[in-house]
Amino acid sequence: QKEVEQNSGPLSVPEGAIASLNCTYSDRGSQSFFWYRQYSGKSPELIMFIYSNGDKEDGRFTAQLNKASQYVSLLIRDSQPSDSATYLCAVNRDWGKFQFGAGTQVVVTP
Amino acid sequence: AAGVIQSPRHLIKEKRETATLKCYPIPRHDTVYWYQQGPGQDPQFLISFYEKMQSDKGSIPDRFSAQQFSDYHSELNMSSLELGDSALYFCASSTRTSGRGDNEQFFGPGTRLTVL
Numbered sequence: 176q177k178e179v180e181q182n183s184g185p186l187s188v189p190e191g192a193i194a195s196l197n198c199t200y201s202d203r204g205s206q207s208f209f210w211y212r213q214y215s216g217k218s219p220e221l222i223m224f225i226y227s228n229g230d231k232e233d234g235r236f237t238a239q240l241n242k243a244s245q246y247v248s249l250l251i252r253d254s255q256p257s258d259s260a261t262y263l264c265a266v267n268r269d270w271g272k273f274q275f276g277a278g279t280q281v282v283v284t285p
Numbered sequence: 286a287a288g289v290i291q292s293p294r295h296l297i298k299e300k301r302e303t304a305t306l307k308c309y310p311i312p313r314h315d316t317v318y319w320y321q322q323g324p325g326q327d328p329q330f331l332i333s334f335y336e337k338m339q340s341d342k343g344s345i346p347d348r349f350s351a352q353q354f355s356d357y358h359s360e361l362n363m364s365s366l367e368l369g370d371s372a373l374y375f376c377a378s379s380t381r382t383s384g385r386g387d388n389e390q391f392f393g394p395g396t397r398l399t400v401l
Contacts, residue, residue, distance in 0.1 A: 207388055218375055218392040219328065263327060267388050271341050272318065272330040273377075 178202055179266050181276035188258075188283050194251040196279050198264030201245065205274075208240055208247045209265040212258075213278065219263055223249070254283045287312055289378050289393030297399045298366050306361040306396045310378030316340070317359040318377040318390060319351060328375060334359055335381070366400045373397050 180199045188194040198208075207226045211219035225231045225238040225247065237250040247266075251258055264276040290309040298304050310317050316335045320328035321344075330343035334353035345351075348366075353359045363370060374397075377390035 209389070211392075216373075216397075218395050221389060221391060224389055265390075271388075272333060272343055273320075273328075273390060274330075275327040277327050 176201070177277065178274045179264055179276040181262075181264050181279045183277055184280040185282045186279055188251075188254045188281060190254060190256060190283055190285050192254055194254050194258065194281055194283070196249045196251075196262050196264075196281070198247045198249075198276055199245055200247070200264075200266045200274070202266065202268060202274070203242075203245065204268050205245075205266045207267040208238070209267065209273070210236075210238060210249045211263040211265060212260045213263055214260050222262075251281070254281075256283050256285060259283045289376055289391055291374075291376050291393035291396050293396060294394060295397045295399075297401065299401055300366055300368065302366050302400075304363045304366060304398060306363070306374055306376075306398070308359045308361070308376030308378075308393060310357050310359070310376075311380075311391055314378035314380045314391075315357065316379045316381065316388075317353055317357070318379070319345075319359070319361050320375045320377065320392075322373045322375060322395075324372075331361070363398075368400050371398060371400045 209224045210222045213219045239248045261278040265273040318333040319331040322328045331345040333341045337353045351361045373395045376393045
């Protein structure tokens, strides 16, 4: 079992709708949580990070963290075709390596 | 803003050959990470360096070695290449902030290694 779990998808979302992505992790010592977007053949691009319980909003993106449940999520509002990509959840302890989830593929349909 | 630079972007090698991948971190970043990403896989951590010292080690084969130089750039040396080494190799850099372990890693464009 991976330390970071994500639904692989694909998650099909109509244009303009909200995409909801989930991620669970097993290491209770994890301190920082990141969402990356990756287009096929390209490098991961940082969308958001969060390290406190609750919500963090940045434009159309909202990250939610619940450390008690070991759960972090990403909401994408007003989804656009350009949001079609694989979204990677990454978990970090101290300044160490990232543990990545397998990624959720999002497909935004016009 | 300056980003992480990796070279070469594409590399084709034969089995049993050697390869050297280079990474130039974002200026003033002191930590470099190397990841390997196979087709359809998530990035797998290989090794990291902080202030020119190895700080963590992941699933890096013994055939691979890496170092970070005085100017903070890093090189990943790969020997006795195997077909299974064909992958995207990403370098990421970060800088340690005071306090919490928020450790945003910024990824370079990657090197696509093909072993024939």
